[in-house]
Amino acid sequence: MTAPAELRLPVSAPPRERLRHAEHVMGTVVSIDIPAAAARVLPEVLRWLHWVDATFSPYRDDSDVSRFGRGELSLAQCAPEFAEVLIECAIIRDQSDGYFTTMPGGRFDPSGLVKGWAIERAAAILNAAGFAGHCVNGGGDIQCSGEPQAGRPWRVGVTDPLRPGELAAVVSGRDFAVATSGTAERGAHIFNPHTGRAATGLAGITVVGPRLTAADAYATAAMAMGDAAREWAEHLDGYEAFATTTDGDTWQTSRFRARLS
């Protein structure tokens, strides 16, 4: 004898183990891949990203970056994180012989580093809450932590800058960052600060290493260098690079192969 239909309980779906969230912020979309249990930390992560947008956007007249650039705020009057970003920028500027600059268009704009730094800090919020298995992708710049499943590393596809929709490489690992700079999405928007002209030579470059703050800024600097980036990237400590030239050739640093999936 079967129970009356109205007494049957619905069969519940198994609980989802992973959660994906896509947030429009900082002029792009940040995709967040976290354990489902980390949902309670998500609001804090999103608040952080929007705070960074409001504080560091050069497109907002009332941001600290805009007001500092106009001389309306001293460094001490800016948010404490502002000095932290300036120090990171200064380090990369020195490491890149000035190819990374906070004055890319003649006015103060640390955007070449801020997004990577913001994503790295967002990942740190998740780590601090005890959720190591996450991947945060800020418009193509990625910080991965732990594993998506026990025993499986993260796998990150690198788009081919000259062939939309195709992947040029797949890198994998645990606790690593991947940043790509290139002309595929927004054209030749990176300038060589030493000539004042649009950077030439590279269609795209991907930098892989432990921290996204450095990887993002290194990728920006390497695009500005163009052909000279190959020799420079070979000597970066702990960071590897893969590049596609405007002619369609590719090159990689000697230890990049170890990052390939």
Place this chain on the structure above:
Amino acid sequence: MRSVVLALGGTVAGLTLLLSFKSHSAAPPGDPVAAAGMPATQGSPRPQGSPRPSAPAARSRATAGSSAAAATRTVTGDVDSTAYGPMQVQLTITGQKITKATVVQRTDSGEKSDQIDSFAIPRLIGETLAAQSGRIDAVSGATYTSSGYITSLQSALDKAAA
């Protein structure tokens, strides 16, 4: 000679595209069992969505490429008349692997067409890439704008996981 079958079927949540790639002699185009198959790649994940026996199927023809065994070829599906307008899928095949999937003729303009373009096409491309290169968790590339995200591979991955 290989054949491409594009099956379109509506679902409650939206539109799911299913792409099948099979030997021409295995089954006639439109066969629901064949349409559920995937490229002959070991361990490939199957695309989401279910085939419909009534789904329209398109016979395909090779339009470019050389006769070399491992050469890169381009296969273009026939224009498929769907409820959302005419559609055509083009695959780039290197040896036995699909290396690229694009929609070479999009739907007519209109509300439903926008829906299919922004939802189904990146999803189709993303699933095809995922099937060919193994599971991909995220995609790194030049920073996309908020609107550029819609057609990005990352968007396809996010939709597939949602």
